[in-house]
Amino acid sequence: MGKPDNKTAASSGYSSWREIPAVPVSVPCKGSIGATGEWRTFRPVLDAEVCIKCGICYLYCPDGVMIYKEGSIPEINYTYCKGCGICVAVCPKEALKMVREKQ
Amino acid sequence: MKNEQGKEQTIIMSGNYAAAWGAKCSRVNVVSAYPITPQTTVVEKLSEFVDKKELDANYIRVESEHSVMAALVGSSMTGARSFSATSGQGLLYMTEMLHWVSSSRLPVVATIASRGIAPPWNIWADYTDILSIRDCGWIIQFASTHQEIFDSILMAYKIAENPEINLPYFIVYGGFIQSHTSKPVRIPSQKIIDDFLPPPPKAGWDHINLNPDNPITHGNLVMPEQEYLDFRFLIQDAMVKSKEKIKKTIQGFNTEFGRDYKGLVELYCCEDADVVVIAYGALAEQNKIAVDQLRAKGQKVGSLKLRYIRPFPTDELLELFNGVVEVIGVVDRGTAFGNPTGGPISTEVMSLLCRARRKVKSLPCIWGIGGRNVTVEDQIGLYEKLLRIKNKNEYPTDETCQHGTVWMGLKIGA
Numbered sequence: 001m002g003k004p005d006n007k008t009a010a011s012s013g014y015s016s017w018r019e020i021p022a023v024p025v026s027v028p029c030k031g032s033i034g035a036t037g038e039w040r041t042f043r044p045v046l047d048a049e050v051c052i053k054c055g056i057c058y059l060y061c062p063d064g065v066m067i068y069k070e071g072s073i074p075e076i077n078y079t080y081c082k083g084c085g086i087c088v089a090v091c092p093k094e095a096l097k098m099v100r101e102k103q
Numbered sequence: 104m105k106n107e108q109g110k111e112q113t114i115i116m117s118g119n120y121a122a123a124w125g126a127k128c129s130r131v132n133v134v135s136a137y138p139i140t141p142q143t144t145v146v147e148k149l150s151e152f153v154d155k156k157e158l159d160a161n162y163i164r165v166e167s168e169h170s171v172m173a174a175l176v177g178s179s180m181t182g183a184r185s186f187s188a189t190s191g192q193g194l195l196y197m198t199e200m201l202h203w204v205s206s207s208r209l210p211v212v213a214t215i216a217s218r219g220i221a222p223p224w225n226i227w228a229d230y231t232d233i234l235s236i237r238d239c240g241w242i243i244q245f246a247s248t249h250q251e252i253f254d255s256i257l258m259a260y261k262i263a264e265n266p267e268i269n270l271p272y273f274i275v276y277g278g279f280i281q282s283h284t285s286k287p288v289r290i291p292s293q294k295i296i297d298d299f300l301p302p303p304p305k306a307g308w309d310h311i312n313l314n315p316d317n318p319i320t321h322g323n324l325v326m327p328e329q330e331y332l333d334f335r336f337l338i339q340d341a342m343v344k345s346k347e348k349i350k351k352t353i354q355g356f357n358t359e360f361g362r363d364y365k366g367l368v369e370l371y372c373c374e375d376a377d378v379v380v381i382a383y384g385a386l387a388e389q390n391k392i393a394v395d396q397l398r399a400k401g402q403k404v405g406s407l408k409l410r411y412i413r414p415f416p417t418d419e420l421l422e423l424f425n426g427v428v429e430v431i432g433v434v435d436r437g438t439a440f441g442n443p444t445g446g447p448i449s450t451e452v453m454s455l456l457c458r459a460r461r462k463v464k465s466l467p468c469i470w471g472i473g474g475r476n477v478t479v480e481d482q483i484g485l486y487e488k489l490l491r492i493k494n495k496n497e498y499p500t501d502e503t504c505q506h507g508t509v510w511m512g513l514k515i516g517a
Contacts, residue, residue: 017333022208022269022310024334025319033324 031080036063040083042098048073050095057087057096111291118281121249121288122188122214122274123148125256127158128296129212132183132303135163135174137193140226141278142216145188168193172200172211179209180321181314182307184260187211190278191218194232198239204271205240205338207321208310210263211271212256217384218278219473227474228277230384230437234412234447240338242272242345243413247388249286252276254362257300262352266309268345270338277385277436279474291360299359342414349411367416369408372398375427376405378489381420381452382434383409386470386477393482404486412448420452424459430493431463432485436471445469445508464492466499470511481511 014020026032051073058068065081068074076087088096116124122145126134134153136146152158161183163174168189175185189197194215204211215233219225237243242262246252252274259272276282307314311321325331350366357364371391373379380390387408397404407423409416423431433453435446442450449467456463466489471477488509491497498504502515 014330014333017330017336020330020333020337022337023206023321024323024325024330025311025321026323028318028320 035079036082037077037079040078040081040101042083042085042100043078044076044081044083044085044087044096045099046074046076047095047097050093052093052095054092056090056092060086060090062086109292111289113287113289115285115287116249117144117283117285118249118252118276119144119188119216119283120148121252122216122256122276123152124288124290125214125253126186126212127152128253128290128293129184129186129256129260129300130297130302131158131160131186133161133163133175133178133185134187135165135171135178135185136187136189137165137168137171139168139190139193141218141282142188142190142193142214144282145214145216149186149188168197169200172197172204175211176200176203176207176209177313179204179211180207180308180311182303182305182312184264184303185209185211186256187213188215189213190216191220191226191232194236195220198236201236201239201241201271203322206334208269208338208341209271210260210269210308212259212263213271213273214252214256215273215275216278216282217275225473226278228280228385228436228471229473230275230277230435231472233273233275234435234437234439237413237447240270240342241413242270242342242349242411244272244274244411245384245387245409246274246276247281247385247408249281249284249288250362251364252281253288253290254356254360254364257296258352258356261300261356262345262349264303264308265348268341268348269308269310270341270345275384280385295359299356346414346416346418349414365408365410366419367409367411367414368419369410370423371406371408373405373407373423373426373428375403377403377427377429377493378432378486379405379407379423379428379430380432380434380482380485380489381407381409381448382436383412383448384436386434386436386482389477389479390482392479393486396479396483397486402486402490404490409448412451415451417455420455421459424456424463425461428463430465430489432466432468432489434468434470434485436469438469438472445506445510449508466492466509467507468509468511475512477511485509485511 058066065077066074153162179185217230219229255274263272390406433449439447444450444467503513
């Protein structure tokens, strides 16, 4: 039976069922389904003055868009952030808030 | 009771214990199950095997059957040989995850001690549970003796783990009638079993392998114009192709272990039979006695046992229909409300009649629902009904025949 072939979801493009692997499997890659930041209605905005650099938002972010190293202030990758608001909910210092995107 | 490397031993055990022994002798790596009558003693026995270190497996306790199958999706994706067992409502509860297993092409094996579906509560033999999930992409085999339950588990892993198949596998038997009665079961030496069924590949399955060092995403979103349709076709293709692998595996097993299992169907006195009853499970086994008694009186009758319903034994049934048979009866111990016949398997069997080269008459029957007793005399009664169709073209007209199907035992007053 077919082995995984490391193609990403966005680039499958097979011409015959004989070529496809047995199950769809993809390997990690950046934004395999496109710039998901376009889905956002509200964006999380970080107040660096209040942030204590604990990294909890980084741990909880389901999309891995918090760029953080221990002891640093996180940066948000808005190309892929869908605006789910989990980082705002878990921030112990209320350093993050959701702001409506402009039309 | 320890099954060491040495000799074959014969142990008197229940059908459920035969299932537990089958899993143990297959050296399963992971068991996850939730107790439900009449399956409970399968998992009790397995937890005892694990506790006493007679089986080197992880036993994962969970809060529901849905989680049982979810746990086995994970375990099987790491390449672990994975086992479960359930019944009735438990099987229905795990239905969503059954698709996750088959569509991820994971060779999980599970035994089902079939019982009636509630409400009203019923815990006795009735195959409506397994028949309700017959289209989930699992191979479905009925085991009609205790020995067959044990042996089938060994064969099931061999078939399911074949890289050209990679489909999960159910082995089904009737609640209480088989699960809780005791019979002698021959347990071969572990060495012969290990030779027949080696452990799964250490590196995991070729097609899907959960490994933290090489992360993957599985079950991805596939857009309509991508290959969702094609992945579905591959499952149907594997189902059809599994027929040859099943037959070959059974032949190999028979040679190695000195058994006499047939292929997808088992024919009994069908070569010259005018009238054949098609059934599955223990009722089909008991049907042979009715055939013997009628043959002794000179009636040319036969019995066909469906050993598998997924994949469906299409060729075998067409061969029967293209032979000499004039009338078939099809017995369902299960219901499919609103189906053309009210019975799931009779509908499928009768759908093949239009592909036969000859005209064959048929009578669908619903029997033994909710554990209602079916005696040999009852089965002889069905043959007599079928013989009246053959000899006089007389179909049953009494009240037990409703909407073209005989509801055996339907209470119709004095």
